[in-house]
Amino acid sequence: MPFDPVAYAIPVFVALIVAELMWSRKTGAGHAYEWRDTGTSLAIGLGSTIAAAATGGLTAAMLVWAHGLLPLSIGWAWWAWPLCFVLDDLAYYAFHRSAHRVRWFWASHVNHHSSQNYNLSTALRQSWTGFIALSFIFRLPLALAGFEPGMILACAGLNLVYQFWIHTETVKRMPRWFEAVMNTPSHHRVHHAVNARYLDRNFAGTFIIWDKLFGTFAPEDDEDRIRYGIVSQLGSFNLLHVVFHEWLGIVRDVWRAPWRHKLSYIWRAPGWSHDDSRETSEMIRARWEASRGKRHR
Amino acid sequence: MDGVWVQFLGSLLAVVLIVLLTWFLGFRTAAKLDSEAEATAQFQLAPGGFEPASLALDRQGASAIARDAQGRIAVLVPHGTHFVVRLLNEGSAITARDGVLQIAGIESLQLDLGESAERWQTPGN
Ligand SMILES: [Zn+2]
């Protein structure tokens, strides 16, 4: 069993959630939490640890397999750790961006965005179906390049642990230098927003630099109140519905679609439809920009 | 194997305790709309877009109903501390009784509009 930072972090997660609850109550942020929403978030989190235990061995086996393909081996040198962490964070960016752009991947990742609340418990809405959604493929290049599978998994775990604390409204802004380099509550609030201007922005895991480098960065505008969740809000606290609704949606769409469009409902962007009856993020953004232009004229 | 079970049961216990704490701390108040402007902003988030031409707020701010220029009707249904926009199917029956609107298919929703409720009734109801 490789070192798993997430298991060690769970008690800290619990303590921080309790602290945020107390703080929200004290400062009168009465709508920061909702008890059923929190229950759903935590239940999804707990379920995801079971899913991870069930598929973790397979992911590790894939990494070991990729590691053996080329005669490259970096080993456990100390300098390999920071390098592995930064490159793994780049792999996370690629994974996360595709998780929002390909419906098959989105069906798994949508869990994480399903809450209309945004607090530390939201962070624990982690996917159950990541393995089916092929999330591991984004980490294979690191193993191929010679990084130790155990090191890659530990870095991936650390990355996930880092992302916990940014799911909060209690922290407004971090110091300027920190906001410039690191993913922060402010940047990640934008990522969880359904406001048209913020859709498909800030895919970063730990370092926000990837979004700035690849043109997907948007700063938080304090004038525009953030609405959290997904474009078609679920309106449900039902655990199984939240976890599996998009997979069922894919099945339904593929079943109903004409033959030549069936595959498109799997690999195209969420919201794509062959008859333009729905909207992708780009379409929503375009509609918003058009309406804003009208208002300014 | 034992360690895995201890971790799972410990986490399960933590989940139950946190949910209870959330409840006891009072994080169970219903969603509330403070203004028509806020309701409008929420209607505009409807998938495919929805621009209210006329709008009515529930008297307690517990929900809202709106009609757009094409005559489509949408409602804001409370969900926890937030709202979900629901676009009604064309011809959905809306009935008013003692100032309270009832919408076929969304039985959980009661819009208390007072005198203006009648105006939202569908013909024949
Ligand atoms: Zn995401």
Ligand SMILES: [Zn+2]
């Ligand atoms: Zn997140």
